[in-house]
Amino acid sequence: MTLLRSRREAAMTDLHMHTLLSDGDLLPSELARRAEERGMKIIAITDHVDASNLQQVVSSAVSVCRDINATFRIRVMPGVEITHVHPSQIPVLARTARRLGAAVVVVHGETIVEPVAAGTNRAALESDIDILAHPGCLSEEDAKLAAERGVCVEISARQGHCFGNGQVARMWYRYGFPLALNSDTHEPDDILTEPFARKVLEAAGISAGDIDRVLACGFQRAAALLRRCG
Secondary structure (H helix, E strand, O other): OHHHHHHHHOOOEEEEOOOOOOOOOOOOOHHHHHHOOOOOEEEEEEEEOOOHHHHHHHHHHHHHHHHHHHHHHEEEEEEEEOOOOOOOHHHHHHHHHHHHOEEEEEEEEEOOOOOOOOOOOHHHHHHOOOOOEEOOOOHHHHHHHHHHHEEEEEEOOOHHHHHHHHHHHHHHHHHHOOOEEEEEEEEEHHHOHOOOOOHHHHHOOOOHHHHHHHHHHHHHHHHHHHHHHH
16 A cells, blocks of 8 residues: 555656747647656646747746646646846746746756856756756755755756756755756657656666655645646
């Protein structure tokens, strides 16, 4: 009974996915259907935004998520990924995204494979966000701040961005901030299955005994965000 309960709590979620609303390959409805077929229970559409497209992307995501949730079993939340903006802009864009209806606010962190502005991780963690995505070489100071503020830090399944996963895992064991495994899906083959999700966590340095805990906590956090947005 305990094992079965744990497996239900560890139902698959992914709160960092892209569609044709930015640079993804899939329509939101196709993304939802493909994710549902792979066993996902809760996902978020978090397309790239800056000041130029924030209102349009959130409005479209809110509308299509309403339609998807009326007809599909999977639950889909509208969100954004604030991407490559100056760190000083992050707090304002995060607040605006919330006001427009974004249920999940992600910030594109300081991945080592892109020229993200220095200070992005810190500005994100000081703002009203849910997830710091692929933060690269996460510092001890930022890890402490994530723990204090309860901001999820991402372990990424995406090629390149995953280079920082080991550092994120080490900091998680040291400071205990919320941890989120996400795919950063842009195309169909990026959508996670549970077996591959487990391999990503193991490769990041999460012990076998903690993988179920990470997946369960991810589901609980996603469910809490879902309840918050109604």
